Each structure stands twice: as C-alpha cells, then as structure tokens.
Amino acid sequence: MMDEDSPISPPHRPRREKRGKIPAAFWFLAPALGLIALFFALPILAALLLSFTDFDIYAIGDPSALRWIGWDNYHRLLDHPLFWTALGNTLYFVLLGGPLSVALSLGAALLVNARLTCCKTLFRTVYFLPVVSTLVAVAVVWRALYHAESGLLNQVLGLFGVNPIDWLGDPDFAMPAIILMAAWKNFGFNMIIFIAGLQAIPDRLYEAARLDGANGWEQLRHVTLPMLAPTFLFVALMTMIGYLQLFAEPYVMTQGGPANATLSVVMLMYQEGFRWWNMGFAAALAFVLFAIILAGTLIQLRLQRRTM
Amino acid sequence: MIRLCHSSSDAAIVPRTRIHLPGLLLACLLPLLALTGCDAREDGPLILDLWAMGSEGERVQALLPEFERAHPGIRVRVQRIPWSAAHEKLLTAHVGGTLPDVFQLGNTWLPEFVALKALAPLDDALPPDAWADIFPGVLEANQVDGRLYGLPWYVDTRLLFYRADLLREAGIEHAPRTWSEWLTALRAVKARTGRPPLLLPFTEWQTLIALSLQQQASLLKDGDRYGHFRQPAFRIAFDFYLQLFREELAEIAGEGQTGNIYQAFARGRVAFLVSGPWNLGEFERRLPQDQQDDWATAPLPVPDGTPWPGISIAGGASLAIHAHTRQPEAARALVAFLATPRQQLAFYRETGDLPVRMSAWTESDIHAPPRIDAFWRQLQNVRGVPAIPEWERIATLVMRHAERTARGRADVDEALAAIDSETDALLEKRRWLMERDRP
Numbered sequence: 001m002m003d004e005d006s007p008i009s010p011p012h013r014p015r016r017e018k019r020g021k022i023p024a025a026f027w028f029l030a031p032a033l034g035l036i037a038l039f040f041a042l043p044i045l046a047a048l049l050l051s052f053t054d055f056d057i058y059a060i061g062d063p064s065a066l067r068w069i070g071w072d073n074y075h076r077l078l079d080h081p082l083f084w085t086a087l088g089n090t091l092y093f094v095l096l097g098g099p100l101s102v103a104l105s106l107g108a109a110l111l112v113n114a115r116l117t118c119c120k121t122l123f124r125t126v127y128f129l130p131v132v133s134t135l136v137a138v139a140v141v142w143r144a145l146y147h148a149e150s151g152l153l154n155q156v157l158g159l160f161g162v163n164p165i166d167w168l169g170d171p172d173f174a175m176p177a178i179i180l181m182a183a184w185k186n187f188g189f190n191m192i193i194f195i196a197g198l199q200a201i202p203d204r205l206y207e208a209a210r211l212d213g214a215n216g217w218e219q220l221r222h223v224t225l226p227m228l229a230p231t232f233l234f235v236a237l238m239t240m241i242g243y244l245q246l247f248a249e250p251y252v253m254t255q256g257g258p259a260n261a262t263l264s265v266v267m268l269m270y271q272e273g274f275r276w277w278n279m280g281f282a283a284a285l286a287f288v289l290f291a292i293i294l295a296g297t298l299i300q301l302r303l304q305r306r307t308m
Numbered sequence: 309m310i311r312l313c314h315s316s317s318d319a320a321i322v323p324r325t326r327i328h329l330p331g332l333l334l335a336c337l338l339p340l341l342a343l344t345g346c347d348a349r350e351d352g353p354l355i356l357d358l359w360a361m362g363s364e365g366e367r368v369q370a371l372l373p374e375f376e377r378a379h380p381g382i383r384v385r386v387q388r389i390p391w392s393a394a395h396e397k398l399l400t401a402h403v404g405g406t407l408p409d410v411f412q413l414g415n416t417w418l419p420e421f422v423a424l425k426a427l428a429p430l431d432d433a434l435p436p437d438a439w440a441d442i443f444p445g446v447l448e449a450n451q452v453d454g455r456l457y458g459l460p461w462y463v464d465t466r467l468l469f470y471r472a473d474l475l476r477e478a479g480i481e482h483a484p485r486t487w488s489e490w491l492t493a494l495r496a497v498k499a500r501t502g503r504p505p506l507l508l509p510f511t512e513w514q515t516l517i518a519l520s521l522q523q524q525a526s527l528l529k530d531g532d533r534y535g536h537f538r539q540p541a542f543r544i545a546f547d548f549y550l551q552l553f554r555e556e557l558a559e560i561a562g563e564g565q566t567g568n569i570y571q572a573f574a575r576g577r578v579a580f581l582v583s584g585p586w587n588l589g590e591f592e593r594r595l596p597q598d599q600q601d602d603w604a605t606a607p608l609p610v611p612d613g614t615p616w617p618g619i620s621i622a623g624g625a626s627l628a629i630h631a632h633t634r635q636p637e638a639a640r641a642l643v644a645f646l647a648t649p650r651q652q653l654a655f656y657r658e659t660g661d662l663p664v665r666m667s668a669w670t671e672s673d674i675h676a677p678p679r680i681d682a683f684w685r686q687l688q689n690v691r692g693v694p695a696i697p698e699w700e701r702i703a704t705l706v707m708r709h710a711e712r713t714a715r716g717r718a719d720v721d722e723a724l725a726a727i728d729s730e731t732d733a734l735l736e737k738r739r740w741l742m743e744r745d746r747p
Contacts, residue, residue, distance in 0.1 A: 057399075175495075258711075
C-alpha cells in the first residue's frame with residue numbers, strides 16, 4: 001500500500017556536457033529509462049487514449065465496434081450510480097482512517113523511542129509485524145475477530161453491556177471495521193519513519209528546553225512536534241496517497257458489501273475493468289482518481305507550507 | 309500471431325557443442341513469447357486441448373481413455389481451471405489468442421463469448437442426434453440468434469433444499485408447493501426456532517430471477533434492447549422476494565456472516581435454501597450420518613393458482629469449440645462423444661453432475677432417489693435468462709437494488725425505476741450495434 005521512495009534527498013544536478021555529444025550517463029540510464037518508458041509511460045498513454053473510447057467486449061470481438069466517444073466516459077461517471085458511493089466511501093476511509101493511522105504511528109513511535117522504554121527493538125519489530133504479514137492471512141483472523149456471534153470483539157464489548165454488532169454485515173459498521181483493521185495493519189510503517197525523524201532531533205534542544213524549565217508536555221509541544229514537521233508532511237502525504245487507493249482490505253474482507261458500504265473507487269474500477277471488461281470506463285475512472293490524488297497532494301502541500 | 313514451437317525430440321537430436329548466441333538471446337526472450345503456447349504436433353498424435361473447470365476438469369479424465377481408443381490419432385490434453393478464476397482466464401486467453409480447442413463454458417457466459425466471436429457455431433457441425441433429446445429450456449440457453457454455440461454438458465437448476473424433520477416438527481407434512489404454502493411453512497418453522505429459517509444471499513441472483521420467470525416476466529423488451537422490470541409480473545416476484553425479508557423469514561446478512569452453510573443447515577439454523585444439484589453431493593458428504601434422512605429437495609414453490617411443478621431457471625455448463633481451432637473435426641468428435649447418453653451417465657457417476665439428455669435419465673435409474681427425482685421433475689420446466697452478453701451485469705444491478713430495498717434504503721417503485729434506467733444505459737452499446745448492423 002505504501003510507496004517507499006522518499007523525496008527527502010534531492011538528486012544532484014549533473015554538470016552540463018558539451019552540446020551535440022550524448023553524455024555517457026545517458027547510456028547508463030538508457031536501459032532503466034527504456035524499461036520505464038515501455039512498461040510505465042506507454043501503458044499510461046494507452047490508458048489515457050482508452051479512456052476516450054468505449055472499449056468493451058464487443059470491441060475485442062470486432063474492432064469496428066470501438067467508438068471514440070470523447071469525454072462521454074467522464075460524463076457518464078458523474079451519473080454512475082456507484083461512483084459517488086465509492087468516492088464517498090473512499091473519502092470516509094481517508095478522512096477517518098488517515099488521521100487515526102498517523103496518530104497511532106506517532107504515538108507508537110513516541111512510546112518506542114521514549115527514554116524509559118525497555119526492549120525497544122522488540123517493540124519496534126512487533127509493531128512492524130502487521131505491515132509485513134500477508135493481508136489475506138490477516139483478513140482471515142480479523143474476520144474471526146469481527147464475527148457477529150463468536151467474534152472476540154463482540155465478546156469483549158459484551159462485558160461492557162454492548163449488544164452484539166454485525167461488524168462486516170451491517171452497512172453502518174462495515175467501513176469502521178475496515179478502517180480499524182487497515183490502521184492496525186499499516187501504522188507500523190509510518191512508525192518507523194517517525195522513529196527515524198525522532199532520532200534525528202538533536203539532544204541539545206531537549207537539554208536547552210529542560211534548562212528553560214519545560215516539562216515533558218511542553219518539550220513535546222515545542223521541540224518534538226515542530227522538529228517532526230517535515231516527517232509529518234511526508235507521512236501524511238504518503239498515507240493519503242495510499243489510502244485513496246484503498247482496494248485490498250475491502251476486497252478480501254467484504255468484497256465491497258454489504259450494500260456497497262465498503263466499495264472503494266479502485267474496487268469499482270476493478271469491477272468495471274476486469275469483471276465487466278468496460279476498459280474505457282475503467283480507464284476514465286483511473287484518471288479521475290489520479291486527478292483527485294494530485295489535487296489532494298497539492299492542497300496538503302500548500303496547507304503545510306503555510307504552517308511550517 | 310507469433311508462435312515459437314519446438315518439439316522435444318529435436319532438442320535431443322541436435323548436439324550442443326558450443327554456445328549459440330542468437331539461441332541464447334532467443335531463450336531469454338522466450339518467456340515473453342511463451343504466452344502463445346506450443347504444440348508439438350508434427351509427427352506424433354494430434355493433440356486436442358480441453359479446458360474444464362473445478363471437479364469437472366479432474367473427473368473428465370476418466371472418460372477420455374475410451375475416446376482415445378476410438379480415435380487413435382488424437383490425444384486429449386486436459387487443463388483444469390478453478391471456477392473462481394475461470395471467467396477472467398477464458399477472456400484473457402481469448403485476447404491473448406491462447407484459447408484451447410474445446411472448453412467448458414457456463415451457460416450465462418455463452419452470449420459474451422459469441423459477441424467476442426470466440427465460438428464456432430455447432431448446428432451444422434454436429435449430427436442432429438447429438439442434441440436430439442436435451443431438456444428444451446437448457447438447449448435454448450445455448451442458442452444465440454437462433455444458432456447453437458454450446459453443446460450442453462450437464463444441467464443445473466435451482467430448487468428447494470429443506471429440513472423435512474424441522475417441517476414435521478412444525479406440523480407441516482409435505483414440502484410447500486405454492487408461494488403461500490412456502491410462507492406458511494417458513495412462519496411455522498420460525499415460530500419454533502425463533503430465527504429466520506431461509507438462507508437467501510443477495511449474491512445469488514438466480515433465486516429472484518427464477519421467481520420472476522415463474523411469473524412469465526420477460527425481463528427485457530424490444531429484442532432485449534430495454535429493461536422491462538416495471539411490468540407487473542416482475543413486480544409481483546420482486547414484492548414476494550422482499551416480503552421474505554420484511555417478515556424476517558430470511559436473514560439480511562452479509563455474505564461473510566452466513567458462515568458454513570452445511571453447519572448452519574445441520575444445526576437447524578437454516579431450514580430452507582434455494583440451491584442446485586452440486587449441493588446434493590455436498591450435503592451427503594458434509595452433513596452428519598444420522599441427519600441424512602432429515603433433508604430433502606422439492607421443486608421450487610409456484611405462484612398460487614399455477615400448475616406445480618412450475619418454472620425454474622436453466623443453468624449448467626456447455627462444451628464449446630474455439631472459432632479458430634486448427635483441428636475442428638477432432639474437436640467436434642470429442643464434443644459429440646462427451647454428449648452421448650452413455651458418457652453422460654458415466655460422467656454423472658464420476659461427478660454427480662446431472663445429464664442433459666432426457667434419454668440418459670429415462671434409460672437408467674438415476675432419478676430413483678426422491679431427492680434427484682425432484683430435479684428430474686423441475687428440469688422439465690426450466691427457462692433461460694436473456695441470452696445477451698450484458699446479462700450478468702444486469703442481474704448484478706438488479707440484486708444491488710433488491711438489497712437496498714430489503715434494507716429499507718429505497719422503496720419498490722424507486723428500485724424498479726432505477727433498475728430499468730440503469731439497464732437501458734447498459735444496453736446502449738447493444739442498441740447501437742443492432743441499429744448499425746441492420747440490413
């Protein structure tokens with residue numbers, strides 16, 4: 001779900017070579033660039049073209065049944081009965097799950113990094129385990145936890161007098177259930193990044209703060225959090241980008257149900273594209289999602305720049 | 309199309325003394341091109357590829373030695389594909405040009421593959437007696453625009469599986485025959501067990517559609533170009549289906565919460581379900597031995613005042629021949645062989661899949677057990693769904709609205725209007741194509 005390349009260190013600007021001569025670096029880069037062009041740029045371009053056609057199974061059988069329909073797919077998308085549902089679900093997931101996941105990772109990072117904590121490596125490993133475990137296996141366990149009759153979660157809630165909740169079968173609870181699971185599954189990755197950020201804060205700042213009489217809370221508020229701001233920006237961006245592409249969790253837990261309460265934009269794209277072979281429409285959906293992610297990223301960058 | 313073919317005998321004869329550079333390069337590229345597959349068929353027997361799904365793919369092997377004895381020049385190579393991935397695999401194989409000569413195809417997928425021009429028509433290719441006595445409703449489901457594209461291999465339909473002992477305890481002696489008897493029986497069992505006795509998952513469109521076929525609802529209109537779901541016949545079936553949820557005779561549960569249906573059925577949490585012949589074997593295997601006398605099957609209850617047994621839905625799988633097969637005669641021979649009554653019976657004994665030819669039933673005793681006899685009676689009265697590529701999609705959207713309505717998020721009028729308008733939008737391409745291809 002997470003993307004691992006980090007924008008932290010900007011690439012060095014190579015020195016200008018003499019005009020007319022292909023720099024040697026080109027030949028070293030060419031194989032990688034070629035592969036990227038072939039397997040990345042070209043398919044994206046093809047998908048863009050596809051999104052302006054009504055490519056479907058009829059067109060596979062008979063190419064003359066392919067129509068260039070311009071922006072129709074994008075117009076249809078706005079009227080699609082499930083698009084707004086899927087978009088709403090996805091935003092619900094991002095707006096609730098994102099902050100929850102980031103807060104969890106920050107909390108865990110502060111705990112694991114605290115002076116008084118013992119066995120730091122052990123905790124770091126344990127918290128990171130969900131990230132590397134297979135989602136399908138995790139889903140089996142979580143489905144058992146969420147089971148309406150025999151699930152552990154309902155039994156624990158029962159001790160507090162809460163009536164059994166049909167977590168994955170009730171449209172109102174299915175998305176919160178997915179959010180909880182996703183936050184648990186993913187917080188370890190961001191935690192590691194936060195720990196790296198925390199360790200980069202020089203001790204002298206804390207010493208100075210202590211000399212000025214700052215207590216633990218004030219140190220967190222005035223030293224740790226401001227110093228973590230760049231890390232925070234990175235984590236928030238990556239989480240948002242990843243979470244907007246929600247797919248695997250609902251796919252293995254609920255298949256988008258009940259009553260489409262956990263259908264995400266990418267799941268809708270998958271259904272349209274690979275279940276019904278409406279490739280043109282699915283491609284249009286992909287580009288709309290891209291635009292949403294781009295807009296989200298720009299807004300977030302702008303907001304954080306202002307506060308930094 | 310690029311086809312890289314090598315036969316294993318060549319490789320053994322050519323001595324490899326030094327490294328052959330172009331060969332090495334070719335070897336590196338081979339994985340990219342391997343998608344096209346290879347046939348080694350220069351000298352040896354002619355190889356016929358057959359793809360079949362699930363247990364059919366496994367059990368069909370037992371029938372093939374006899375075919376190969378009768379046709380010494382042909383060897384059949386079977387590939388098993390799991391049902392869950394079958395549709396995607398067949399589609400991608402078609403796009404990649406690697407469909408086998410003969411393959412198994414679910415009935416409702418057939419029109420889609422006809423639209424893809426992936427299937428060879430069979431009516432001229434096979435002797436008429438190959439499909440002489442197939443259940444009419446099933447044969448119909450394999451015809452598109454009057455031509456036969458798949459030879460039915462085995463049939464299924466949906467009918468009632470129920471716990472006869474629970475019904476008796478509730479004071480009901482025989483299986484419900486009409487919708488109102490069904491409601492009475494469900495209410496009686498619910499009064500005793502205190503929970504919804506009917507399992508009716510929203511993921512299975514077949515039940516609702518079977519109920520509407522019983523009302524003679526035509527589902528689509530104007531040559532399958534527009535939705536026809538607001539007609540009274542469909543509305544009655546839709547209302548009845550929703551009533552089962554309104555009265556909490558069926559549980560509105562997510563798919564995952566149903567759990568193991570065999571356990572639920574054994575414990576009496578589920579007393580009725582609407583299902584197909586594959587569950588005959590499953591129930592025999594999975595229910596405890598001392599409960600084997602407690603369950604039974606019966607034809608689907610019919611609307612009040614109509615003859616019983618009434619209509620249910622035609623299903624099952626067929627054998628289809630690839631339009632571009634390079635050995636059409638051999639492919640036809642295989643399909644015709646598997647469709648003979650004798651092989652149908654042998655296949656039934658291997659898999660439990662019900663034969664498609666009525667003579668296979670009448671000339672044997674397979675319908676002696678009452679549970680199977682219910683299928684025999686139901687199969688005389690089956691109807692297919694509209695044979696168009698968009699059908700599965702339409703069925704899915706119908707169920708989406710059925711679920712929304714059952715959950716109280718829409719009323720019946722809204723739901724039916726939405727089903728019609730979404731269906732009309734889906735069929736736009738079909739209308740355009742029909743308009744374009746009109747002579």
